[in-house]
Amino acid sequence: MAKRIEVGGLNVYYGDFKAVEDVSMTIEPRSVTAFIGPSGCGKSTYLRTLNRMHEVIPGARVEGKVMLDQQDLYATGVDPVAVRRVVGMVFQRPNPFPTMSIFDNVASGLKLNGVKDRKKLTAVVEQSLQAANLWNEVKDRLDKPGAGLSGGQQQRLCIARAIAVEPEVILMDEPCSALDPISTLAIEDLIEKLKDRFTVVIVTHNMQQAARVSDQTAFFNLAATGKPGRLIEMGPTKQIFSNPNEKATEDYITGRFG
Amino acid sequence: MSSPDGTAPPDRPADGTPAPQAEPQIEDLVVGEPAGPAPHFEGLAAAHADDQPTQAAAAATATGPKLELGPVGHLGDRLFAGLARGSGGLVVAIVAFVGVFLLALAIPALADNQSSFLFSRVWEPGGEEPRFGIAALFYTTVVSSIIAMVIAVPIAVGVALFTTYYAPKRLAAPVAHAIDLLAAVPSIIYGLWGILFFAPILRPVIDGVSGALGWLPVFEKPTGDNVGVVFTASVVLAIMILPVVTAISREIFAQTPIAHREGALALGATRWEMIRISVLPYGRSGVVSASMLGLGRALGETVAVLIILSVPNGNDPWNSSIFAGGETFASKIANNAAEFDSPEKTGAYIAAGLVLFVVTFLVNSAARLIVARSGPGGKRPRRNRSAGGAAAKEGAVA
Amino acid sequence: MSVLAANKPAYDGQTLDLSGKSGARAFKNTLATVLIVLAFAVALIPLLWILWTVISKGYSLLFDANWWSQSQRGVTVRREGGGAYHAVMGTLIMGLITAAIAVPIAILGAIYLVEYGKGTKAARAVSFMVDILTGVPSIVAALFVYAVWITVFGFNRVGFAVSLSLVLLMLPVVLRSTEEMLKLVPDELREASYALGVPKWKTILKVVVPTAFGGIVTGVMLGLARVMGETAPLLILVGYSKNINLNPFDGFMGALPTMINQDRTELALEPAADRVWAAALTLILLVLALNLLARLVARFSAIKSK
Numbered sequence A: 001m002a003k004r005i006e007v008g009g010l011n012v013y014y015g016d017f018k019a020v021e022d023v024s025m026t027i028e029p030r031s032v033t034a035f036i037g038p039s040g041c042g043k044s045t046y047l048r049t050l051n052r053m054h055e056v057i058p059g060a061r062v063e064g065k066v067m068l069d070q071q072d073l074y075a076t077g078v079d080p081v082a083v084r085r086v087v088g089m090v091f092q093r094p095n096p097f098p099t100m101s102i103f104d105n106v107a108s109g110l111k112l113n114g115v116k117d118r119k120k121l122t123a124v125v126e127q128s129l130q131a132a133n134l135w136n137e138v139k140d141r142l143d144k145p146g147a148g149l150s151g152g153q154q155q156r157l158c159i160a161r162a163i164a165v166e167p168e169v170i171l172m173d174e175p176c177s178a179l180d181p182i183s184t185l186a187i188e189d190l191i192e193k194l195k196d197r198f199t200v201v202i203v204t205h206n207m208q209q210a211a212r213v214s215d216q217t218a219f220f221n222l223a224a225t226g227k228p229g230r231l232i233e234m235g236p237t238k239q240i241f242s243n244p245n246e247k248a249t250e251d252y253i254t255g256r257f258g
Numbered sequence B: 001m002s003s004p005d006g007t008a009p010p011d012r013p014a015d016g017t018p019a020p021q022a023e024p025q026i027e028d029l030v031v032g033e034p035a036g037p038a039p040h041f042e043g044l045a046a047a048h049a050d051d052q053p054t055q056a057a058a059a060a061t062a063t064g065p066k067l068e069l070g071p072v073g074h075l076g077d078r079l080f081a082g083l084a085r086g087s088g089g090l091v092v093a094i095v096a097f098v099g100v101f102l103l104a105l106a107i108p109a110l111a112d113n114q115s116s117f118l119f120s121r122v123w124e125p126g127g128e129e130p131r132f133g134i135a136a137l138f139y140t141t142v143v144s145s146i147i148a149m150v151i152a153v154p155i156a157v158g159v160a161l162f163t164t165y166y167a168p169k170r171l172a173a174p175v176a177h178a179i180d181l182l183a184a185v186p187s188i189i190y191g192l193w194g195i196l197f198f199a200p201i202l203r204p205v206i207d208g209v210s211g212a213l214g215w216l217p218v219f220e221k222p223t224g225d226n227v228g229v230v231f232t233a234s235v236v237l238a239i240m241i242l243p244v245v246t247a248i249s250r251e252i253f254a255q256t257p258i259a260h261r262e263g264a265l266a267l268g269a270t271r272w273e274m275i276r277i278s279v280l281p282y283g284r285s286g287v288v289s290a291s292m293l294g295l296g297r298a299l300g301e302t303v304a305v306l307i308i309l310s311v312p313n314g315n316d317p318w319n320s321s322i323f324a325g326g327e328t329f330a331s332k333i334a335n336n337a338a339e340f341d342s343p344e345k346t347g348a349y350i351a352a353g354l355v356l357f358v359v360t361f362l363v364n365s366a367a368r369l370i371v372a373r374s375g376p377g378g379k380r381p382r383r384n385r386s387a388g389g390a391a392a393k394e395g396a397v398a
Numbered sequence C: 001m002s003v004l005a006a007n008k009p010a011y012d013g014q015t016l017d018l019s020g021k022s023g024a025r026a027f028k029n030t031l032a033t034v035l036i037v038l039a040f041a042v043a044l045i046p047l048l049w050i051l052w053t054v055i056s057k058g059y060s061l062l063f064d065a066n067w068w069s070q071s072q073r074g075v076t077v078r079r080e081g082g083g084a085y086h087a088v089m090g091t092l093i094m095g096l097i098t099a100a101i102a103v104p105i106a107i108l109g110a111i112y113l114v115e116y117g118k119g120t121k122a123a124r125a126v127s128f129m130v131d132i133l134t135g136v137p138s139i140v141a142a143l144f145v146y147a148v149w150i151t152v153f154g155f156n157r158v159g160f161a162v163s164l165s166l167v168l169l170m171l172p173v174v175l176r177s178t179e180e181m182l183k184l185v186p187d188e189l190r191e192a193s194y195a196l197g198v199p200k201w202k203t204i205l206k207v208v209v210p211t212a213f214g215g216i217v218t219g220v221m222l223g224l225a226r227v228m229g230e231t232a233p234l235l236i237l238v239g240y241s242k243n244i245n246l247n248p249f250d251g252f253m254g255a256l257p258t259m260i261n262q263d264r265t266e267l268a269l270e271p272a273a274d275r276v277w278a279a280a281l282t283l284i285l286l287v288l289a290l291n292l293l294a295r296l297v298a299r300f301s302a303i304k305s306k
Helices: A043-049 A080-086 A102-112 A118-131 A135-141 A151-164 A181-194 A207-213 A237-242 A247-253 B043-059 B075-112 B135-166 B169-184 B187-213 B230-254 B258-266 B271-300 B303-308 B329-335 B343-373 B387-397 C002-006 C023-062 C065-069 C085-116 C121-134 C138-152 C159-184 C187-195 C200-228 C232-237 C256-266 C270-299
Strands: A005-014 A017-027 A032-036 A060-068 A087-090 A169-173 A199-203 A216-222 A229-236
Touching: A005 A043, A017 A043, A032 A043, A032 A181, A032 A207, A043 A169, A043 A199, A043 A216, A043 A229, A080 A087, A080 C187, A087 A151, A087 C187, A102 A118, A102 A151, A102 C200, A118 A135, A118 A151, A135 A151, A151 A169, A151 A181, A151 C187, A181 A199, A181 A207, A207 A237, A216 A237, A216 A247, A229 A237, A229 A247, A237 A247, B075 B343, B075 C085, B075 C121, B075 C138, B075 C159, B075 C200, B135 B169, B135 B230, B135 B271, B135 B329, B135 B343, B135 C023, B169 B230, B169 C023, B169 C270, B187 B230, B187 B303, B187 C023, B187 C256, B187 C270, B230 B271, B230 B303, B230 C023, B258 B271, B271 B343, B271 C023, B271 C138, B303 B329, B303 C256, B329 B343, B329 C138, B329 C232, B343 C121, B343 C138, C023 C270, C065 C085, C085 C121, C085 C159, C085 C200, C085 C256, C085 C270, C121 C159, C138 C159, C138 C232, C159 C200, C159 C232, C187 C200, C200 C270, C232 C256, C256 C270
Parallel strands: A017 A229, A032 A199, A032 A216, A087 A169, A169 A199
Antiparallel strands: A005 A017, A005 A060, A216 A229
C-alpha cells in the first residue's frame, strides 16, 4: 500500500483555457503533502488530475505525466475508473449518499464494484470506520442514514468510505473548509494516522493546518488573473514555513497577499 | 461515443490527450512502458482484463505489486449509454413521425379542398367536392380560451398571493393542495357539471350582458334558452386552468427574495404596498408565462367543451356572439369521430388538428421564451459543469 | 422655573404618530386583502361544488358490492343494477400499458438529457421535441394514432390503440419531471461515486436514480393520473363496451370516462343518472388516490423539489 506519485510537465486545460502550467513534483508515500496557495491558483484543479477526476468536467484535459510508482496514469489502456479505485478522494463538503445507511455508505465502493460477501463487507466497514476514528460514535446505528450525522462525522464517514476500497493514495480537497474547529481537529488527527498506510495529499486554505499536518508543502501561485497557475516551490513543510526560497512564498505565508 | 465524464473506455480517450510519451520525461522514471502492452479491449473482452496486469508485472521491475489500471468492464456503460441515447433518439423519432404522418394525411385532403382552408367557415369534407375551412373553429377556439384566461388569471394571482402572503401558515399548505385538487378532476366531470349545474346559474349573467351590450355582435343575445354557449364553456375552462396558473404563480411569488420584501416593509409599506412594490414586479414574467401555459391547456381541451357547447344547426348563419353555440377544433374532431370513414374526410380533420397543434405549440413556446428570457421566473441557477463554469468555480473556491 | 427649564427631559416632548397609516393607504390595503380573500373563495367554490355534486349523487352505488364486481352487461338505461367492474378494469389496463411503455422511455430519455447529452446539440434537439410533445393536445394524439393504427394499418379500434395515444401524452410529463429530479441530485454525489472507482452507469443506477427516486415516482403517478382521466382518445380509438373485456388487443373495452359519456344524455332516467355520477366518483377517487400516493412518496423522497 501507499505509492509514490511522480508528476512531470503537467498542463491542465479547460477547453482553450490553460488552468495549470508545467507542474513537476514527487509526492512521497506514507507522508502528507499539502498544497497551498491563493484562490484560483489551480491547486484543486491539479489535485483532481492525480486521479483523473478532472475528466468529469467536459472540456478538461491534461498534458504531461502522472506516474504512480512505475505506472503512468495517462498511458493508453489505462482506465480512469480503475485509476480512481487506487487513488481515492475526499471532497470539500461532506457528501455521504443520502439514500444509504452509514454501513452502506462505507461499503458502497465495494458493493457498487460487485463485492457481495456480507462477511467481508462487515469486516471492511468496521475496519474503515475504526481507521476513520468514527467507529465508536456510530457502531450502534450503522443502519441509520449517513446524512443524519453531524458535519464532522459525515466527513469522517466520507473518509471511511474512501479508505474502504483500499486505495494507495487519498486526495483531500479542502476537507475541513466546511467544518467547525473541533471537527477540523478530529480530521487533522485522522490525517496524521492515515499517513501510516496511505499517501495523503491535501489541498488546504488554512496555512496553520498545512503546517500542522503535512510533511511536505507545495506552494502554487498564478502570475495574474487569467494566467495559468504554477508550482512556485515545494519542500519540507518546516523549511517552506520558516525559510522559503521564493519571495512569493514568503509573502503568502506571512499573509501579505492571498 | 465521446465521453466527457471521464469514464470512457481507455481505448477511446475522453480528453484527446496526446500520447504522454511525447512529453518531457523525468529521468528516473524511464523504466520501460509501465502500463504494459495496453491492448485495446472491446466490449466483452474487457472481462479478461484481470489477466493483463499479471503479464505486465512480469515484464516490469516494479517496486511494489503492479496496480490494475487496465480497463474495467465497460459493457454496462456502453449498454446503458446506448439505451439512454436510444430513448432520446426515440423521442425525436416519435415527434418526427407524428409530424410527417399527420402532414402526409392532411396534404391530399387539403389539395382536394374546394374552398379556402384558412378563411372559409364551411365544413363539408366528404363528397366529390370537399369544402372545408377552419375560420369558425379557429374563432371559437381562440375566443373561448382567451376569455377563460382573462377570467382565470386574476383569480389565480389572488389565490397565489393568498397562499403565499395572506393565509396563516397552517392554512396555506392545505389550501394550496385543495386548489391542486381541481387539477385532478377529470375534464369529462367538469363538462358534465358545467352543463348541468353551472350553466343555469350563468343564464342571468348572459341575459344581463347581452341585454346591455347586445348591440355588439360579440354579445348578441342568443336565440332560445340555449345555455351551451361559448361563454359558459369559457368559464368552465377558466376553472379548469385555474390550478395550473395558480401553482406556477404561487411558486414564483414565494421565491421573491426576502431582501426585496423586507426592504419594502422597512420603508413603511403596508402589506399590499409590499406586494405591489416587490412581489408583483418580481413575479410578473412568471405570471405571464403561467397564463400562456393555461391558455395552451384551454386551447386543446376537448371533452368538457364537447359536452358544454351546443353544435349550431347546419343551416343557421354563422354567429360570432359568445352567447351562441359553436365548435372548437378539439370538439369538432371528437364530435365527428364516426365520420373518419374515408382518408379524405380524416385528412380534413387531421388538417384541423394540425392547426390546433401549431397554435398550442406557439402559445407554449411563448410561455417558455418568457421564462427563459427573464431572470426571476426562470430556472433556478444550477451548478454549471461546463468548462468555463468550472474554471470560474475553481477561482471562487480554491 | 429656569432651573426646571434647563433640566429638560431627554425626549422632546412630541409624540410620534404610530397609530397607523393614512386613510387612503389603509383603505387600499384593506381592499386588496378583501379582494385576495375573495379570489380564494371564488376559486374554492367550484371545487367544493363539483365534489359535492359528484359525491352526493354518486356515493350510494359505491357501497354496493356489485358495483365493484359486475359489468353493465344486459343492463339498459331504464334498469338499475350492474356495476363498473368492466370500466374500472379497462381504465386500469389501458393506464398500466401506457405506463409500461412510456415510463422506461421517459426515464431513460431524462437520464440521457441530464447525464449523457448535457449541453450537446443532440440533447437540445431532444429537449425541443419533448417541448413539442408537451403541447400536443390529447385529441391530436388520438387523431395521430387513429391515422396510423386504423387508416393506414387497417387495425380495429382496441384498447391498445388508446394506450399508444396516451403514451404520447404521458411521455413528456414523466420525462420532464424526471429530468428536474435528476438535475436536483447534487454533482457532489456523482463525484463521490466516481472517486470510488464506480463506473458511470452504476453511478447513475445506484446513486443518482435512487436519490431522485421519490420525485421520479411522484412524476410517474401524476402522469398516470392525468392520462387515466383522459376521454378524447377513448372516444376516437375504442368503442365502449358494457361487457367485461380484459384483452386490449381485441374488441371494444369499457373505461370510466366513456361509461360516463355513454349515458350522459340519459340523465333524466334515474338509474342511468345514478350510474353516471357513481362512475364519475369512482374516476375521481382513482385519480385522487394516485395523486395522494404521489404526494406521500414525495414526502419520503431523499431530495426535496422545493
